[in-house]
Amino acid sequence: MKITALNGFKDIVPGEVELWQKVETAARDIFSRFNFSEIRMPILEKTELFARSIGETTDIVEKEMYTFIDKQITMRPEATASLLRAYIQHGLHVQKPVQRLFTIGPMFRHERPQMGRLRQFHQMDVEVIGAQNPRVDAELMAMGAMLLEELGVTVSLELNSLGCPACRPGFRKTLLDFIEDRYEALCDDCKRRSNTNPLRVLDCKNPSCRAQVVEAPSIQEHLCQECSDHFAVVQKGLQQLGVSYSLNKFMVRGLDYYTRTTFEFITGDLGAQAAVGAGGRYDGLIEQLGGPKVPGIGFALGMERLVLLLQQKKGAETVQGEMDLFVAGLGETASHFVFPLVHALRRKGLQVAMDHEGRSLKSQMKQANKAGAHYVLIVGEAELEQGQAVLRNMDDQKQTDIEIGTGIDKLSQSLLEICKPLDKFSDILTKRI
RNA sequence: GUGGGUGUAGCUCAGCUGGUGGUAGCACCUGGUUGUGGCCCAGGAGGUCGUGGGUUCAAGUCCCAUCACUCACCCCA
Numbered sequence: 001m002k003i004t005a006l007n008g009f010k011d012i013v014p015g016e017v018e019l020w021q022k023v024e025t026a027a028r029d030i031f032s033r034f035n036f037s038e039i040r041m042p043i044l045e046k047t048e049l050f051a052r053s054i055g056e057t058t059d060i061v062e063k064e065m066y067t068f069i070d071k072q073i074t075m076r077p078e079a080t081a082s083l084l085r086a087y088i089q090h091g092l093h094v095q096k097p098v099q100r101l102f103t104i105g106p107m108f109r110h111e112r113p114q115m116g117r118l119r120q121f122h123q124m125d126v127e128v129i130g131a132q133n134p135r136v137d138a139e140l141m142a143m144g145a146m147l148l149e150e151l152g153v154t155v156s157l158e159l160n161s162l163g164c165p166a167c168r169p170g171f172r173k174t175l176l177d178f179i180e181d182r183y184e185a186l187c188d189d190c191k192r193r194s195n196t197n198p199l200r201v202l203d204c205k206n207p208s209c210r211a212q213v214v215e216a217p218s219i220q221e222h223l224c225q226e227c228s229d230h231f232a233v234v235q236k237g238l239q240q241l242g243v244s245y246s247l248n249k250f251m252v253r254g255l256d257y258y259t260r261t262t263f264e265f266i267t268g269d270l271g272a273q274a275a276v277g278a279g280g281r282y283d284g285l286i287e288q289l290g291g292p293k294v295p296g297i298g299f300a301l302g303m304e305r306l307v308l309l310l311q312q313k314k315g316a317e318t319v320q321g322e323m324d325l326f327v328a329g330l331g332e333t334a335s336h337f338v339f340p341l342v343h344a345l346r347r348k349g350l351q352v353a354m355d356h357e358g359r360s361l362k363s364q365m366k367q368a369n370k371a372g373a374h375y376v377l378i379v380g381e382a383e384l385e386q387g388q389a390v391l392r393n394m395d396d397q398k399q400t401d402i403e404i405g406t407g408i409d410k411l412s413q414s415l416l417e418i419c420k421p422l423d424k425f426s427d428i429l430t431k432r433i
Numbered sequence: 434g435u436g437g438g439u440g441u442a443g444c445u446c447a448g449c450u451g452g453u454g455g456u457a458g459c460a461c462c463u464g465g466u467u468g469u470g471g472c473c474c475a476g477g478a479g480g481u482c483g484u485g486g487g488u489u490c491a492a493g494u495c496c497c498a499u500c501a502c503u504c505a506c507c508c509c510a
Contacts, residue, residue, distance in 0.1 A: 302510035
């Protein structure tokens with residue numbers, strides 16, 4: 001019986017992993033432009049952490065977490081809770097009034113997999129802790145938009161405010177009254193939702209529910225003065241930064257801790273999984289987890305979804321590797337000579353490969369070609385005797401003789417000089433992706 | 434947890450109303466070139482037809498079960 005990866009768990013193989021590297025590299029670049037620092041947390045946490053932050057009655061906590069029940073530990077289903085735990089544990093608020101942190105890594109949820117949704121999935125998570133100013137909300141969204149733009153994926157930004165503990169309960173009541181009048185017209189899921197999480201009724205996909213809900217009261221019109229002012233400045237900030245967005249009064253968040261600003265980067269190209277990234281403000285959460293009374297805001301980008309979008313773009317051919325030099329030794333004597341030479345060249349910084357299987361020159365040339373070698377050094381019995389080898393430029397097919405009787409150090413030095421000027425490796429690689 | 438679709442070579446897939454698994458494409462290996470890549474040509478290797486039962490003289494094909502994958506619902510990045 002063949003052993004395969006678990007359902008919902010995926011290998012990222014060569015040819016695909018380059019896209020992931022591209023996404024990560026772009027993200028690290030942008031995050032550092034915005035003065036964020038990386039933080040890495042463990043994947044396992046005490047179950048209680050997630051129950052307290054995400055919400056005891058959310059689907060995630062109730063049925064989607066990978067938990068070792070006997071040990072009361074859980075594989076993180078999202079990053080924010082762990083990151084805040086680390087922030088509190090290390091007293092990072094004392095070091096700086098405002099912490100700008102990001103983390104990249106795997107998350108785990110036991111859901112049924114589908115396009116863009118796996119059981120182990122990867123997020124890039126960004127959090128600003130200690131900043132109250134609504135301009136920071138706008139700045140964060142602008143950063144997300146900038147990253148997505150640089151990656152070349154087209155998304156739209158949708159924005160809403162969920163209010164705060166002062167005004168949300170009032171709206172909730174208003175909404176419940178509205179739903180009450182139409183209860184019988186709603187689908188079974190929405191009937192259930194109206195008890196558990198009435199806001200969820202607003203973004204039901206069922207067309208008849210949508211029709212019912214069109215006239216629903218908008219939370220944006222029921223915000224308290226502070227929340228309303230905050231929301232206005234967020235929008236003003238987005239306009240200042242030239243970030244286009246649209247208001248969506250139906251947008252709701254799945255996690256309990258969100259307050260005020262919430263937003264999603266949406267695409268139409270991923271089937272049912274429209275959100276490429278999403279986040280919002282969580283002003284009470286840090287205190288609730290036993291930390292200082294500071295506000296926070298953040299968002300997460302789904303890496304699988306980003307990679308899928310990149311793959312969908314035209315000309316998304318698999319990335320071809322490159323190397324500086326392939327050394328072809330013909331026969332046992334030549335291979336014996338070449339073996340330490342390859343090592344010496346690698347030590348000097350060249351990307352070098354050789355064949356160890358005693359294959360024909362033709363076969364080795366094929367290997368070199370496939371590997372994207374720019375040069376091939378051919379060392380045969382005849383060359384060895386004459387103290388010479390042939391250096392072939394694979395790009396223009398020109399061959400030159402090169403002295404090899406002078407010792408490996410000198411030989412590798414001259415090869416280094418020939419091969420290195422061509423080393424625009426990283427630029428070329430970046431462009432090809 | 435609920436529903437639909439699909440399982441044939443490493444990958445993409447043919448295989449009609451049951452009658453010996455495809456000269457299919459890509460990829461791989463070897464040769465055409467006594468020591469020279471890409472293109473072309475020739476050859477080669479690669480399969481318990483997802484698995485287990487059943488019907489039948491005969492099952493990749495029909496039936497049942499099971500597993501896996503996949504899309505959607507729920508939920509969510």
